[in-house]
Amino acid sequence: MHLTRFTDYSLRVLMYLAESTNERTTIAEIAARFNISRNHLMKVVQELSRLGYVTAIRGKHGGLSLKKSPDTIHLGRLIQDTEHSLSLTECDGDDEACYIATVCRFKHIANEGLAAFIEVLDRYTLQDLLMPDCRSRLQELKLIELTQSCA
Template identity: 70%
Template sequence: MHLTRFTDYSLRVLMYLADAGDERTTIAEIAARFSVSRNHLMKVVQELSRLGYVCAIRGKHGGLSLKRAPESIRLGALIQDTEHSLALVECSVDEDNCHLSPACRFNSIASEALQAFLKSLDNYTLADLMVPDCRTRLREMKRINVHVE
């Protein structure tokens, strides 16, 4: 299984905002700090806002902040919310494409494994990712002089 760039960026945004606390930040700032596409990050933030993870306020004094406490953001749920498809095998999406589907158990075994994976991730929250070394690195990134539009 490979998580998409969308989920990767979602985690980065949430970690950045968790470190910022009550201080608002912008998409441009986060994009510059992580050296990622501002346009792609806009889509990520829009979805995180729609899902209730991020508060996005427009205007001169606007910006982004976490809408929920880091302790309440379960990693398994976040991954389920941000991944378009968690299908591990093609036949879980299109049974008609496999001649073995009616007799094969692999789809159900893979589904069981996926549920165990997500359940394991749900034992952890965004707060669990925010260890001192991570916070230090995020703060170092903020001090780097990067032009932000």
């Protein structure tokens, strides 16, 4: 399984907002720190806002902030919310197109593995991704440098 850039960027945005010492942060600031396309990041933030993870305020005094506490954002749920398809097999949901669907159990085994994957991720929250000693260092370093040094 490979998570999409959309989910990767979603995690980065949420981690950045959780670590931010500012009340609000802009898309431009996050895009510059991660060297991500501002336009692509706008789509990510719009979806995170729609899903209730982020508060986005427009205007001169606007910006982004977390809508939920980092310890309430479960990683499994976030991945389910940001990945458009979690199917591990091409035949998932289309038994008529497969000649061996009546005897093949791989789809069911793969789905069981996916459920276990999500279950494990749901044991962890956004807070678990934030390293305690990194919080104070954020004030001294850019987030990209912070990410590299704390990985």
